[in-house]
Amino acid sequence: MGRRRSAADSGFKYLTVGLASSVLVIALIYFYELYTGSLPTLRTGLAFVFGSTWDPVNSHFGVFPMLYGSLLTSAIALVIGVPISLGVAIFLSELSPGRLRSPISFVVEMLAAVPSVIYGLWGLFILAPILRADVYPYLEEYLGFLPIFQGTIYGVSILTAGIILAIMIIPIIASISRDALLAVPDSQREAALALGATKSEAIRMSVLSYARSGIVASIFLGFGRAFGETMAVVMLIGNTPVVSASLFSPGYSLASLIANEYTEATTAVYTSALIEAGLVLLLVSFLANVVARLMISRLIRSREAASYL
Amino acid sequence: MKTRRRLVNRIFLSLCVVALLAAVVPLVSIIVDVASKGIGAMNLDFFTQLPPLACTQPPCPEGGLGNAIQGTVYVVALSSLIGLPIGLFSGVYVSEYGRASRFGYLMRFLGDVLAGIPSIVTGVLIYTIIVLTTDSFSIIAGAVALGTMMIPIMSNTTAEALKAVPNSIREASLALGTRKWRTSLLVIANAKKSIATGSLLAVARITGETAPLILTMGISVLWFGGFTVPVASLTYFIYYFATSPFQNWQNLAWGAALFLMVIVLGINMGVRLVTRGKRVYA
Numbered sequence: 341m342g343r344r345r346s347a348a349d350s351g352f353k354y355l356t357v358g359l360a361s362s363v364l365v366i367a368l369i370y371f372y373e374l375y376t377g378s379l380p381t382l383r384t385g386l387a388f389v390f391g392s393t394w395d396p397v398n399s400h401f402g403v404f405p406m407l408y409g410s411l412l413t414s415a416i417a418l419v420i421g422v423p424i425s426l427g428v429a430i431f432l433s434e435l436s437p438g439r440l441r442s443p444i445s446f447v448v449e450m451l452a453a454v455p456s457v458i459y460g461l462w463g464l465f466i467l468a469p470i471l472r473a474d475v476y477p478y479l480e481e482y483l484g485f486l487p488i489f490q491g492t493i494y495g496v497s498i499l500t501a502g503i504i505l506a507i508m509i510i511p512i513i514a515s516i517s518r519d520a521l522l523a524v525p526d527s528q529r530e531a532a533l534a535l536g537a538t539k540s541e542a543i544r545m546s547v548l549s550y551a552r553s554g555i556v557a558s559i560f561l562g563f564g565r566a567f568g569e570t571m572a573v574v575m576l577i578g579n580t581p582v583v584s585a586s587l588f589s590p591g592y593s594l595a596s597l598i599a600n601e602y603t604e605a606t607t608a609v610y611t612s613a614l615i616e617a618g619l620v621l622l623l624v625s626f627l628a629n630v631v632a633r634l635m636i637s638r639l640i641r642s643r644e645a646a647s648y649l
Numbered sequence: 650m651k652t653r654r655r656l657v658n659r660i661f662l663s664l665c666v667v668a669l670l671a672a673v674v675p676l677v678s679i680i681v682d683v684a685s686k687g688i689g690a691m692n693l694d695f696f697t698q699l700p701p702l703a704c705t706q707p708p709c710p711e712g713g714l715g716n717a718i719q720g721t722v723y724v725v726a727l728s729s730l731i732g733l734p735i736g737l738f739s740g741v742y743v744s745e746y747g748r749a750s751r752f753g754y755l756m757r758f759l760g761d762v763l764a765g766i767p768s769i770v771t772g773v774l775i776y777t778i779i780v781l782t783t784d785s786f787s788i789i790a791g792a793v794a795l796g797t798m799m800i801p802i803m804s805n806t807t808a809e810a811l812k813a814v815p816n817s818i819r820e821a822s823l824a825l826g827t828r829k830w831r832t833s834l835l836v837i838a839n840a841k842k843s844i845a846t847g848s849l850l851a852v853a854r855i856t857g858e859t860a861p862l863i864l865t866m867g868i869s870v871l872w873f874g875g876f877t878v879p880v881a882s883l884t885y886f887i888y889y890f891a892t893s894p895f896q897n898w899q900n901l902a903w904g905a906a907l908f909l910m911v912i913v914l915g916i917n918m919g920v921r922l923v924t925r926g927k928r929v930y931a
Contacts, residue, residue, distance in 0.1 A: 352830030356742035359735050360756045363801055367759050370766070370774055377777045427668020435665060444669065446921060451676050453917040455857025457884050458906050461891045462679045465686075465899075507675045514672070538654055540661035561765060568767020570860040571888060595769045595860070602776065602864055611781070618773035622766065629765035633758055 370622055378616035380609050388616060394581040394592075396604070401613035405581040407620070409498060409591035413573060414566040416502025416587070417509055421566075422559060424506070425513035429555075432514075433521035434543055445515075452511035460575035463504040468495035468576060471503070476588060491586035494578065499587035501577040505569055509562035516561065520554025520639070521547060557635035564628035568621050570595040594621050680914075683906050690904025700870050700886065701897055709897040714905050716872045720881040723873060724791045724866060725856050731796030732855070733848055736803020743804060744811035745833045757808060763801040771798050772864035779865065786867030786879040794861040799851050806847030810840040846920045853916040857909060859884035883909050 381388050381401055391402020432444055472495035483489045524547050532542035548555070578590020579600050594617045605611040694713040701712030739756065747753015775794040780786055814836050822832040837844065859882075867879030868889060874880075883905045890902035 346828075349828050349830050352833065353742075353746055356738045356746060356833075357752075359738035360742035360747065360753075360804070362735050363739060363756050363759045363763060363804060366797060366800065367763060369778075370770065373774050373777050374770075377773075424668045424671045427665040428672050431665045431669050435662060444673075447673055447676055449921065450914060450917060451672065453853065453857075453914055454676070454679060455859070455884065455909060455913055457857070457859040457887045458679065458683065458910060461887055461902060461906050462682060464891055466678065466682050507672075510672050538658035540658040541654070544661070564765050564767075568769065570767065570769040571884075575888065575892060595767060598769055598773060599860055599863060615773055615777060618770050622770045625765060625767055625770070626762060629762040632765075633761045637758065 374615055374619040374622055378612050378619050380612035381616045382612075382619075388613070389620070392583060396601075396607075396610050396613075399607070399609055401609070403594065403597070403613070403617055403620070405583050406592045406594045406597045406617065408583050409501075409577060410567055410593040410595065410621075412498055412587075412591070413502040413505055413577065413593060414563055416499060417505035417566040418559065418563060419506075420503060421506035421509045421562060422513060425510045425558075425562070426517055426555065428510065428514040429517035429521055430543060430548075432518045434539070434547065445518075448511050448514050451507070452515075456508065456569060457571040457575075459504055459508055459572040463500065463572060463576045464496070467504065468500050471495065471500055480588070487585045488587045491584070491588050493588045494590055496576050496578040496590055497588050498577060498584075498591040501573045501591070501593070502587070504572045504576055505566040508569060508572060509565050512565055513558045513562040516558035516636070517551070517555045520551035520558070523554070523639075524550045553635050554639055557632040557639075560628045560632035560635075564625040564632070567628070568595055568625045570599050574599045594618075680910070683903065683910055686900075686903040687905075687907025687910075690900050691907065695901075695904050695908075699872070700881075700901065703893065703895045704897045705895065711897065712901070714881075714883065714886055714901055716869065717881040717883045717886045717905065718908070719873050720788070720866070720869070721856065721883045724788055724795060724862070724880065724882060725852060727788065727792035728795035728799060728855055729848075729852055731792060732799025732851070733803055735796075736800045736851070737807050737844070739800065739804035740807025740811065741833055741837065743808040745836060748812075757805070760801040760804045760808075764805060767860075768798060768858055769860040769864070772861035775861065776864040783877070785877055786865060787877045788866055788873075788880040789876050791862050791866030791880065791882070794865045795855045795858060798858070798861065799855055802851045802854065803848065806851065807840075807844055810843035810847060811836055813843065814839045843924070846924055849916050849920055853913045857884060857913050859888055863888070 375382070384401070388401060388403060389407065390404050391400065392404040393400040393402045394405065428444070428448065432441060436444060472493055476493045476499075479489045480493065528546045528550050529542050532546040533539075537545060573593050574596035577593055577596055579592055579596055580590040581592045582589065584591070597617050598614050602614055605614050694711055695715075696713060696718060697715045698711075698713030699716055700714060701710040704710065739760070743753050743757045743760070747756060771794050775790050775797065779790040779793060783790075818839055819832055819836060822835050823829070827835070862882050863885050866882060866885070868885045869879045869881045871881075887902045887905045887909070890898040890905070893899065
């Protein structure tokens, strides 16, 4: 009897261990499969990453314009999205009356729940026409001395894709920053206020600096999300492999390259090029997430340690 | 000096409110626009008919997306069969067995990291493993892709739900001589509500996925035709129709977006209402 019971015990344990390992197995398969799948183009080395000619017909596969587009749209998303997200997070943790807190958190969560293809649809038919008619002309008129705001205005462009990404990364940055701010002990605020600081001074001097690593982690997560976002970007970026200084110009991104061209990839090299684009996406987003999670888990551990004191 | 500081204070606090508006306005606009543009496509045909041909001159056939609804339901159900159980047991390990071990920590950590991997990468992975080897898009490939995405999400949700179960329950059960595995089942039973809501959120999340499906399941204008042929899905049709120049297709894209949004946001809102005040993980 005793033996049978303990057999069930270890059986259950091994079942859970085995299924938990699936997470590790999946992670390994990602790297292995994408690495072997992209070997034909990996052999061309840096020409793939830094080549700027994308000409599948003649087997020229340089993804620099796509890499540029992915990085630039993500950068725009962060420049616009981070201040907004921090504003939301500060409002939620420092300013909001208790009654407003849960409805606002609710809105932020709903923003995260909207499927990305719906962001794309809305961006294409609602946001892009508004930007083209009512926003971009003014940018060109008043800030046109900057090369980034010059040139022909299209509705679908690097900037439009960056703006939709900014909206999409608000929930992740805002919610994790809010958690980081809420974890700041009240003594930090009280100390600053007692010294005669105004509310905004207290927030900037003693609250934000205390929550800094959590905020930085949330920005890394936001970047990872923006860098790999596919549907909204493929519908709004214009899918043209060019490198232009103007943000009004159409562009391309690694993710939208894959989504847009996988059906055309009839040769082994072409397929391999798309898989390598996936490998680059995997590496960058994996790294961004590892850094962010390490920062967050260190935070949690130091907080648990502090709670014992 | 004093007035300057007060002014800076005012400006800073107002900017926070402005930021809040900047976050709320797009959501309201998305909901209002999708509802107003999609409501026109909502009729019985939308749920029962096949997609219409492209149409340049009115009168245009309206058609529907019955096959896409069917395909989405099938693929979400299949992927849940893969993702939910594996994720659940993986979460049980992380919370009940691996809490003090390095391996458990690593699995939890990897789960968080994998949840942040772009979905298109999962699409590429399953494309190379299944689609290229079988030489066909299929609902199997689609379900494996979505299921793969579900595992880390479900594992993390379950682990958090189980960790919230008070230790006194584990101790009481073990003190009565109950075996560890029965104790684990007891802990699962205690967290069943959070596990159920977490599963629902994972399903909602998967239902709105597009990028992995276009690389694995393909698209079809026919009803579900088996496990080894391309199958239609709502999300792929939204993308396909929205980027087409045809008015009747674009109308259906809005209709599909409305239907999808009602389901996905509906599940999310329902879960928040049920778990009001409590922390929900997913």
